[in-house]
Every structure is written in structure tokens, then in C-alpha cells.
Amino acid sequence: MEEKIIKFEDMQLSKKVLNAVRDMGFEEPSPIQAQTIPLALEGHDVIGQAQTGTGKTAAFGIPTIEQIDEKNKYIQALVLTPTRELAIQIAEEFNKIGKYKRVKTLPVYGGQMIDRQIRALRFGVKVVVGTPGRLIDHIRRNTIKLDHVKMLILDEADEMLDMGFIEDIEEIMSNVAQGENRQTLLFSATMPAPIEKLARSYMHNPQKVMISREQLTVPSVDQLYFETRDKFEGLCRVLDIEDSGKYIIFCRTKKNVDDLQASLQVRGYMAGSLHGDMSQAQRDRVMRRFREGKLEILIATDVAARGIDIDDISHVI
Numbered sequence: 001m002e003e004k005i006i007k008f009e010d011m012q013l014s015k016k017v018l019n020a021v022r023d024m025g026f027e028e029p030s031p032i033q034a035q036t037i038p039l040a041l042e043g044h045d046v047i048g049q050a051q052t053g054t055g056k057t058a059a060f061g062i063p064t065i066e067q068i069d070e071k072n073k074y075i076q077a078l079v080l081t082p083t084r085e086l087a088i089q090i091a092e093e094f095n096k097i098g099k100y101k102r103v104k105t106l107p108v109y110g111g112q113m114i115d116r117q118i119r120a121l122r123f124g125v126k127v128v129v130g131t132p133g134r135l136i137d138h139i140r141r142n143t144i145k146l147d148h149v150k151m152l153i154l155d156e157a158d159e160m161l162d163m164g165f166i167e168d169i170e171e172i173m174s175n176v177a178q179g180e181n182r183q184t185l186l187f188s189a190t191m192p193a194p195i196e197k198l199a200r201s202y203m204h205n206p207q208k209v210m211i212s213r214e215q216l217t218v219p220s221v222d223q224l225y226f227e228t229r230d231k232f233e234g235l236c237r238v239l240d241i242e243d244s245g246k247y248i249i250f251c252r253t254k255k256n257v258d259d260l261q262a263s264l265q266v267r268g269y270m271a272g273s274l275h276g277d278m279s280q281a282q283r284d285r286v287m288r289r290f291r292e293g294k295l296e297i298l299i300a301t302d303v304a305a306r307g308i309d310i311d312d313i314s315h316v317i
């Protein structure tokens with residue numbers, strides 16, 4: 001067994017990256033970070049089996065940013081991810097990690113004007129995080145060139161498979177220069193056969209890292225339920241127990257979301273909603289207001305809320 005690494009300082013990281021990680025408030029690596037970062041820095045391909053919430057993003061973000069050559073103006077790392085929300089979040093986290101190193105990461109995803117992305121790509125982006133469909137689009141238009149990509153990261157590979165992206169992923173992977181210099185990191189909560197196959201055909205002697213459910217970074221969460229005759233009244237009472245907080249309320253349907261938002265607003269709660277019928281601009285706006293604390297309650301359908309990552313949520317209902 002290798003010596004157990006418990007600190008970011010013990011890893012082979014530059015001052016710039018270490019300081020950025022410290023600024024993010026990360027004091028100790030989470031288990032997946034402690035295992036993945038040293039392997040990735042040594043140049044290994046890594047398969048990480050981990051759920052969301054384990055600190056996966058930094059587990060691949062830190063070694064990726066560390067290995068970017070600031071003087072090379074080309075795209076050097078590419079992250080594939082299933083949804084635009086995840087693409088945006090990952091890019092935000094990468095930009096934080098790359099703050100002092102001045103490494104720019106751009107998210108590209110379907111639903112945003114491609115011209116805007118093309119313009120942004122011209123500004124010396126070194127890392128691109130994208131959804132497979134939109135990435136293919138850019139590759140075919142030659143607005144994203146992969147010749148200098150030496151790191152390829154697949155995040156939530158099983159989700160991408162479920163969403164029917166497997167052929168797109170294969171196309172993208174075969175466009176990235178093969179060979180000794182390419183490093184591939186693959187993360188997935190489960191390992192269905194097509195993902196195993198992908199790993200076998202495109203990865204070199206991958207090292208496996210497994211993190212169980214119990215090792216999430218999330219500390220303790222209290223779980224309660226209430227029996228009530230009138231759900232809405234019960235909800236308001238729960239909301240009134242605390243005078244401040246950030247709440248996410250899940251509803252089953254879009255109509256439930258709209259109805260609840262209207263009812264809460266009438267009672268004076270600052271509630272916004274998120275569901276699949278909204279445009280990307282509307283969703284971004286709601287998310288921004290919720291992050292900034294201008295909304296105290298976000299009501300969402302399960303699907304619309306997938307992959308959102310917001311600090312300091314106090315209650316999930």
C-alpha cells in the first residue's frame with residue numbers, strides 16, 4: 001500500500017493550484033480526491049466509480065488544471081458531461097481552480113447560441129466542458145480542434161449512456177489523438193457493459209478508484225417527515241419555523257410546480273421555479289437569483305433539478 005495522503009499539500013501541486021483550492025474552502029481532500037488526484041498527476045488513466053456529491057469534479061479538475069501548459073494556446077483538456085447544468089457547474093469549478101494559473105475553461109452545450117460559443121472559443125480557451133451533441137457540432141464545424149487535447153474526461157458516463165450519447169462519445173474519443181500521451185479519466189456511478197467496453201478500447205491500463213455511498217462529502221443530514229391533512233398549510237408551517245434558509249421543494253409535475261409557486265407567492269414567500277418548459281435563459285435567471293439569495297425557495301421537478309449544485313441549501317422538501 002502507498003502511504004495514505006491526507007492533505008492537498010502532500011500532493012504534487014503547484015502553489016497556484018493549491019492556493020486556488022484553499023480559496024475554495026477545501027481543507028482536506030475528499031476520499032475520491034485523495035485517491036484520484038495523485039494517480040492522475042502521475043499520468044495514469046483512472047476509472048472512478050463514484051456518486052454525485054463525492055467531490056468528483058475537483059477530483060478530476062485539480063489534476064487537469066495542474067497539467068495544463070499555460071503557454072500552449074490550444075485546447076488541452078476536454079470534459080464530456082451529460083447535461084448543460086453539469087457542464088456549467090464543472091466549468092465554474094475549473095475556473096476557480098485555474099484562477100491563479102489563469103487557465104480558462106468554457107462550457108459548450110446545446111440550447112445556447114452556437115455563435116456565442118464560437119466567439120468565446122477564439123479567446124484562448126484551454127479546457128472545454130461540453131455535452132456530447134454540441135461538442136460533435138463544434139468538431140464538425142472545426143470550431144473546436146482536438147489535435148492538442150492530451151486529457152479527456154468522461155463525467156457521469158452511465159448517464160451519458162442512458163441519454164443515448166454513446167455513439168457521440170465514441171466519435172469524440174476517436175477524434176482525440178490516441179497514443180501514450182493521452183490521459184483519460186472516466187467517472188461513472190455504475191459500470192454497465194458499454195462503459196466497460198469503452199474503457200477497454202480507449203484507456204491504457206486504467207487504475208480503479210471506488211468510493212462507496214457512505215463516503216460522501218455531505219456531512220450529516222437530518223431526515224424528518226410530517227403527517228398532515230393539508231399539505232400546503234403544513235408546508236407553510238415548516239417554512240415558518242426558521243426565519244432564514246434556502247429551500248428546494250420537489251414536485252412531481254410541472255403543473256404542481258406552477259401551482260405551488262403561485263400559492264407561495266400569494267403568501268409572501270420568495271419562491272421561484274424550475275421545470276423543463278422553461279428556456280435556458282429563464283432557468284439561468286432563476287438559478288442566479290436563488291444562488292444570490294434573492295429567492296429563498298426553489299420549486300422544481302426532479303428532472304429539471306438534476307445536477308444542480310448550490311451551496312448552503314438548508315432544507316430539501
Ligand code: ADP
Nearest residue numbers: 026027028029030051052053054055056057058
Ligand atoms: P460531484 O461532482 O461528486 O457531484 P462535487 O464535486 O460537485 O460532487 O462536490 C460536491 C460539493 O462538495 C461541492 O459543493 C464542492 O464544492 C464541495 N467539495 C468538493 N470537494 C471538497 C473538499 N475537499 N472540501 C470541501 N468541500 C468540497
